[in-house]
Amino acid sequence: MSKELEYLSKQFVARKLSRRHFMGRAAALGLTAAGANTMLSSAVYAQGPVKGGTIRVGLPGGSTTDSLDPATTTNSTGTMISRLWGEPLVELAPEGGLENRLAEEVSASPDAKVWTFKIRSGISFSNGQPLTADDVLATMERHAGEDTKSGALGIMRGITAMRVDGDKFIVELDTPNADLPYLMTDYHLLIQPNGGKDDPAAAIGTGPYILKEADMGVRFVAEKNPDYWGDMGHADTIEVVVINDDTARMAAIQSGQVDMVGRVPPRTAQLVARAPNINVHSTPGPGHYVFIAHCNTAPFDNNDLRMALKYGMNREEMVEKILFGYGSIGNDTPINSSYPLFTEMEQRTYDPDKAKFHFDKSGHEGPILLRTSDNSFPGAPDASALFQQSLSKAGINLEIKREPNDGYWSEVWNAQPFCTSYWSGRPTQDQMYSTAYLSTADWNDTRFFNEQFDQMLLAARGELDEAKRTQIYADMGMLLHNEGGLICPMFNDFIDGTTNRVAGWVENHKGFDLMNFYAPMKMWVVG
Numbered sequence: 001m002s003k004e005l006e007y008l009s010k011q012f013v014a015r016k017l018s019r020r021h022f023m024g025r026a027a028a029l030g031l032t033a034a035g036a037n038t039m040l041s042s043a044v045y046a047q048g049p050v051k052g053g054t055i056r057v058g059l060p061g062g063s064t065t066d067s068l069d070p071a072t073t074t075n076s077t078g079t080m081i082s083r084l085w086g087e088p089l090v091e092l093a094p095e096g097g098l099e100n101r102l103a104e105e106v107s108a109s110p111d112a113k114v115w116t117f118k119i120r121s122g123i124s125f126s127n128g129q130p131l132t133a134d135d136v137l138a139t140m141e142r143h144a145g146e147d148t149k150s151g152a153l154g155i156m157r158g159i160t161a162m163r164v165d166g167d168k169f170i171v172e173l174d175t176p177n178a179d180l181p182y183l184m185t186d187y188h189l190l191i192q193p194n195g196g197k198d199d200p201a202a203a204i205g206t207g208p209y210i211l212k213e214a215d216m217g218v219r220f221v222a223e224k225n226p227d228y229w230g231d232m233g234h235a236d237t238i239e240v241v242v243i244n245d246d247t248a249r250m251a252a253i254q255s256g257q258v259d260m261v262g263r264v265p266p267r268t269a270q271l272v273a274r275a276p277n278i279n280v281h282s283t284p285g286p287g288h289y290v291f292i293a294h295c296n297t298a299p300f301d302n303n304d305l306r307m308a309l310k311y312g313m314n315r316e317e318m319v320e321k322i323l324f325g326y327g328s329i330g331n332d333t334p335i336n337s338s339y340p341l342f343t344e345m346e347q348r349t350y351d352p353d354k355a356k357f358h359f360d361k362s363g364h365e366g367p368i369l370l371r372t373s374d375n376s377f378p379g380a381p382d383a384s385a386l387f388q389q390s391l392s393k394a395g396i397n398l399e400i401k402r403e404p405n406d407g408y409w410s411e412v413w414n415a416q417p418f419c420t421s422y423w424s425g426r427p428t429q430d431q432m433y434s435t436a437y438l439s440t441a442d443w444n445d446t447r448f449f450n451e452q453f454d455q456m457l458l459a460a461r462g463e464l465d466e467a468k469r470t471q472i473y474a475d476m477g478m479l480l481h482n483e484g485g486l487i488c489p490m491f492n493d494f495i496d497g498t499t500n501r502v503a504g505w506v507e508n509h510k511g512f513d514l515m516n517f518y519a520p521m522k523m524w525v526v527g
Contacts, residue, residue: 053525054237055502057514058249058258061375062242064217065410069200070190071143071150074409076262077242079187080517081214084222084238085126086190086205089117089136089169090181092427092511098181101230102131102191102206103169112176112464117169117184123229125193126210136169137162138195143188152188154434154441158461175462179430186431187517208233208521217242217406234504234524244375244405250497253278259502260523262514264495265378266324272497282326283494283508286338286425286432289322289377290330291370291387291487294417294447303483304362310348312355314390315489321386322379326495330488333477334423334432338491341429341466343474345481355394367399370418375405377422383489384420414445421445424512429473433457437480446485453479501525 061075070082089103100106103117123131142148144156161172173180190205203211208230209222220240224233241258243249246265250272252258264272264280273280293300293309300306315329328336331347372384381402388398403412403419412419426432435441438457439449453476460472480486494513498505504523509515515522 049234049504049524050526051234053235054239055235055520055523055525056258057240057520058243058252058261059240060244060249060263062217063406063409065407066216067201068203068214070188071148071200073151073188080240081220082187082190083517084209085203085207085211087207088189089184092185092516094506094509096510106181112178113173115171115180119167119169121167123206124227125204125206126225127193127204129193131206133164133167133169135193135195136191137164138197139191142195142197150188151443152186154438155183155186157440175458177461178464179428182428183431185427209238232521238520246374246378253497253499256499260498260519262496263378264497266322266326266495267379269326269495277500279498281496281505284338285494286336287494288330288334288423288425288488288491290421290423292419292421292446293485295485296447296449297417299364300417300485302362304358305364306485308355308359308362308396310487311351311358312391312394312396313387313487313489314350318383318386318489322383323490323492326493328491330490332481332486332488334486334488335429335477336491339429341470341473343470345478350390352394355396359394359396367397369399369401371401371403371412371416372420373403373405373408375408376420380420414443430461433476448484
């Protein structure tokens with residue numbers, strides 16, 4: 001029987017036998033469905049990547065108001081689309097650490113203030129134009145310009161000078177920063193011809209695919225770049241469909257309409273995993289579901305009111321009822337144990353009496369308006385309702401306004417003073433803080449403007465003693481915990497789904513969900 005099953009599995013891998021027929025023959029030979037799937041997976045991995053076919057992806061987050069300009073990317077869909085056609089200088093490696101992409105070598109001066117990136121030769125953009133160090137310089141200039149709207153602006157603030165020397169791109173910093181290469185992995189910093197200054201939304205880059213169709217917030221089609229220099233891109237075509245509704249997205253993968261989906265809702269993850277043709281992947285990481293309040297806008301400019309909201313949140317209940325075990329409790333900072341220099345602090349717990357004390361002390365009267373949408377994070381409206389209930393026990397009236405999914409990231413997030421939101425996290429503390437909490441950061445979505453925090457961030461960048469640097473980060477976390485506008489009840493696991501039609505998933509991949517949004521480029525079609 002084992003020889004016959006082995007023969008059948010080889011026939012499947014060679015595409016001479018469908019999965020359906022293999023499963024039927026295997027069942028007739030007494031093999032369970034789980035055993036048959038395991039056998040097929042082993043055979044597929046033994047063979048290695050298969051070229052050809054189409055991989056279809058269902059993603060949340062996309063909106064009709066999005067742009068193809070990587071500088072303004074704000075969501076999951078935008079990040080994956082930009083990964084298809086564009087590349088950064090360096091990227092986060094699957095197992096952690098860094099891997100070189102368009103930069104073949106990275107070096108620093110002894111004080112970590114001058115960094116040199118040697119640009120690979122022989123690489124061309126999808127329009128045929130050769131990649132040069134001048135394109136890298138122009139890209140960074142665009143993201144660092146005074147009128148830029150780039151989400152990477154906070155990262156670029158510490159750069160005092162940039163220049164080109166032959167095939168080398170050289171960066172000079174105002175203070176030492178051992179994390180600078182990690183900052184260059186930011187998904188906004190994709191290298192474009194002349195930096196994208198001519199047409200930032202042209203979607204021309206050095207990536208494994210060329211974008212052929214783009215209906216913003218609806219559908220995208222990309223075809224394999226025949227001149228791609230790297231080793232990604234096994235499928236001939238990748239199709240990305242925006243499906244913001246959780247139920248519709250799960251129905252799409254269960255019916256075979258798509259081959260992979262992001263953000264499987266924790267509530268239904270176990271149910272989805274029971275389907276014989278679907279694999280659910282859960283990966284702990286730095287992603288966090290949050291409630292954000294603008295510290296410079298009434299009534300949230302009063303720290304007692306912010307403290308009332310923090311003490312009025314039942315975090316354990318949210319983790320239980322929103323994450324269903326796929327995550328951990330948050331503590332009003334964006335940093336958790338997935339970061340290398342993390343320090344534990346005393347956990348803030350639900351305390352209606354303390355919430356009432358701070359609310360009364362704030363002097364605020366009347367309801368507090370919270371805006372939410374399923375597009376902010378899975379289960380956000382339900383989480384908002386739980387928050388409303390826990391605050392009511394402290395005598396605080398939370399009014400909830402459910403906003404449309406479409407346009408949420410342009411009209412509500414980083415615009416309205418109190419809303420639900422989501423951060424996927426970043427590889428290092430410096431990058432997370434520089435992107436969202438530095439006073440000058442364009443994406444400072446809590447409007448946390450704190451000179452002491454800014455000074456500590458700069459000090460941490462220049463501190464090469466790891467113990468001292470760890471302590472600075474601990475102090476920064478405590479400052480945010482007590483004074484920030486971030487209310488962070490939980491860190492989510494990344495939960496993704498793939499069908500048995502595709503193979504090549506890498507477990508515990510570092511970065512964002514869907515293998516740092518590289519899954520459709522690194523996986524392949526098997527049947």
